Amino acid sequence: xxxxxxxxxxxxxxxxxxxxxxxxxxxxxxxxxxxxxxxxxxxxxxxxxxxxxxxxxxxxxxxxxxxxxxxxxxxxxxxxxxxxxxxxxxxxxxxxxxxxxxxxxxxxxxxxxxxxxxxxxxxxxxxxxxxxxxxxxxxxxxxxxxxxxxxxxxxxxxxxxxxxxxxxxxxxxxxxxxxxxxxxxxxxxxxxxxxxxxxxxxxxxxxxxxxxxxxxxxxxxxxxxxxxxxxxxxxxxxxxxxxxxxxxxxxxxxxxxxxxxxxxxxxxxxxxxxxxxxxxxxxxxxxxxxxxxxxxxxxxxxxxxxxxxxxxxxxxxxxxxxxxxxxxxxxxxxxxxxxxxxxxxxxxxxxxxxxxxxxxxxxxxxxxxxxxxxxxxxxxxxxxxxxxxxxxxxxxxxxxxxxxxxxxxxxxxxxxxxxxxxxxxxxxxxxxxxxxxxxxxxxxxxxxx
RNA sequence: GUGCAUGUAGCUCAAUUGGUUAGAGCACUGGCCUGUGGAGUCAGUGGUUGCGGGUUCAAGUCCCGUCAUGCACCCCA
Numbered sequence: 001x002x003x004x005x006x007x008x009x010x011x012x013x014x015x016x017x018x019x020x021x022x023x024x025x026x027x028x029x030x031x032x033x034x035x036x037x038x039x040x041x042x043x044x045x046x047x048x049x050x051x052x053x054x055x056x057x058x059x060x061x062x063x064x065x066x067x068x069x070x071x072x073x074x075x076x077x078x079x080x081x082x083x084x085x086x087x088x089x090x091x092x093x094x095x096x097x098x099x100x101x102x103x104x105x106x107x108x109x110x111x112x113x114x115x116x117x118x119x120x121x122x123x124x125x126x127x128x129x130x131x132x133x134x135x136x137x138x139x140x141x142x143x144x145x146x147x148x149x150x151x152x153x154x155x156x157x158x159x160x161x162x163x164x165x166x167x168x169x170x171x172x173x174x175x176x177x178x179x180x181x182x183x184x185x186x187x188x189x190x191x192x193x194x195x196x197x198x199x200x201x202x203x204x205x206x207x208x209x210x211x212x213x214x215x216x217x218x219x220x221x222x223x224x225x226x227x228x229x230x231x232x233x234x235x236x237x238x239x240x241x242x243x244x245x246x247x248x249x250x251x252x253x254x255x256x257x258x259x260x261x262x263x264x265x266x267x268x269x270x271x272x273x274x275x276x277x278x279x280x281x282x283x284x285x286x287x288x289x290x291x292x293x294x295x296x297x298x299x300x301x302x303x304x305x306x307x308x309x310x311x312x313x314x315x316x317x318x319x320x321x322x323x324x325x326x327x328x329x330x331x332x333x334x335x336x337x338x339x340x341x342x343x344x345x346x347x348x349x350x351x352x353x354x355x356x357x358x359x360x361x362x363x364x365x366x367x368x369x370x371x372x373x374x375x376x377x378x379x380x381x382x383x384x385x386x387x388x389x390x391x392x393x394x395x396x397x398x399x400x401x402x403x404x405x406x407x408x409x410x411x412x413x414x415x416x417x418x419x420x421x422x423x424x425x426x427x428x429x430x431x432x433x434x435x436x437x438x439x440x441x442x443x444x445x446x447x448x449x
Numbered sequence: 450g451u452g453c454a455u456g457u458a459g460c461u462c463a464a465u466u467g468g469u470u471a472g473a474g475c476a477c478u479g480g481c482c483u484g485u486g487g488a489g490u491c492a493g494u495g496g497u498u499g500c501g502g503g504u505u506c507a508a509g510u511c512c513c514g515u516c517a518u519g520c521a522c523c524c525c526a
Contacts, residue, residue, distance in 0.1 A: 372484085
């Protein structure tokens with residue numbers, strides 16, 4: 001282990017170059033599918049007034065009670081815990097929806113976000129204090145077809161990333177807040193006199209978070225639950241119909257799902273549809289993403305009653321699955337040309353050459369130090385450069401340059417001016433990396449990512 | 450917040466159960482090869498054994514504390 005004085009704080013990670021290959025690949029898939037479906041990007045601030053989360057997520061959830069990172073400034077009016085780092089996107093996006101009068105836009109409003117979220121928590125596998133999410137929200141209308149479309153977008157993304165086979169889509173309908181209130185009461189009534197048979201942990205849970213009993217890992221609890229009332233007994237006909245219609249739509253879209261009557265969500269604002277993508281082998285602990293409908297949230301935050309449905313995916317968890325599945329994102333940092341030089345004249349000429357190469361869109365690395373040609377070539381090898389250009393005193397004198405194909409190990413000498421056109425031919429114009437600038441043919445190229 | 454496990458070189462790991470100066474592979478730098486990478490070979494750089502205390506003639510090894518990391522619980526993406 002490194003003995004440096006400082007290290008990244010608990011639960012945070014440096015996103016190293018090799019991680020960014022995955023990150024950019026995932027973000028690209030998200031953006032691509034989002035644009036196809038008409039979603040617009042929004043970036044709410046990384047911190048909000050505490051109350052946005054407290055009211056939105058629910059005061060007595062763990063996320064708000066103990067996982068919120070406070071920010072602020074001691075001694076000022078706001079105080080040191082006036083704000084909190086966002087633990088998720090939904091509450092902030094809904095706040096923005098209200099603040100910017102988005103109910104005036106054509107409904108539903110489709111928004112997506114990508115970025116870090118923060119929860120003060122003991123880190124473990126797939127759970128970090130700073131983590132990245134992508135998030136979709138469809139606000140303004142309530143209809144099973146919108147739920148189905150949202151699920152479809154997320155489904156396509158996970159398919160693009162080649163990990164959908166490792167996951168199962170779990171889906172349930174948890175009715176309205178009133179339905180759940182009645183149900184929770186019934187559940188509590190059922191357990192009266194049975195507390196003694198409940199494990200200690202679940203006895204506490206019965207008081208604080210009764211719905212969580214449903215997915216308890218305790219065997220004794222699960223046995224007791226077999227005769228307990230179930231949530232769907234308390235759903236209105238309307239909810240049942242909504243759910244049935246959604247399932248029909250999913251089938252029409254060819255999306256495989258598993259109905260899971262025990263699926264509940266931790267956040268208070270959900271109603272009706274809830275869904276999660278679970279790891280096929282390990283189950284809920286490693287949920288890659290989840291979402292659901294939140295028809296009362298906007299009103300809770302002070303807006304006009306406006307329904308919504310959303311999804312959040314955990315990028316680190318997706319990354320983990322991709323690595324497990326052996327999905328390798330393309331390396332966009334590939335070095336096309338390595339420029340080696342010997343002697344002061346050559347060095348000067350190479351400095352200009354490197355600049356030209358880069359402007360043309362070649363990924364170019366130049367060894368402009370004083371190192372021997374040998375060590376320069378070793379560098380070219382380490383960079384896995386496809387081609388190397390060699391310019392020494394002799395070449396400068398003759399007006400030539402050596403072009404070497406690194407993989408083939410073959411090289412040829414040519415007129416200095418011939419080198420660029422030759423390289424363009426070898427790499428292929430379409431592979432040159434230019435960004436919305438006039439390229440050498442005077443045409444606009446696609447910025448890509 | 451609770452429990453269990455683990456901390457030795459940049460990385461992966463050794464060190465005969467407490468015994469000389471803590472080793473190896475990979476990586477890095479250089480030589481063999483005066484202007485040409487990958488393979489081979491030889492050499493070199495790199496350590497307060499996480500930190501602090503204790504037991505002992507003697508601690509990388511045992512004990513206590515602390516910090517960090519990993520995993521599980523709680524909870525969640």
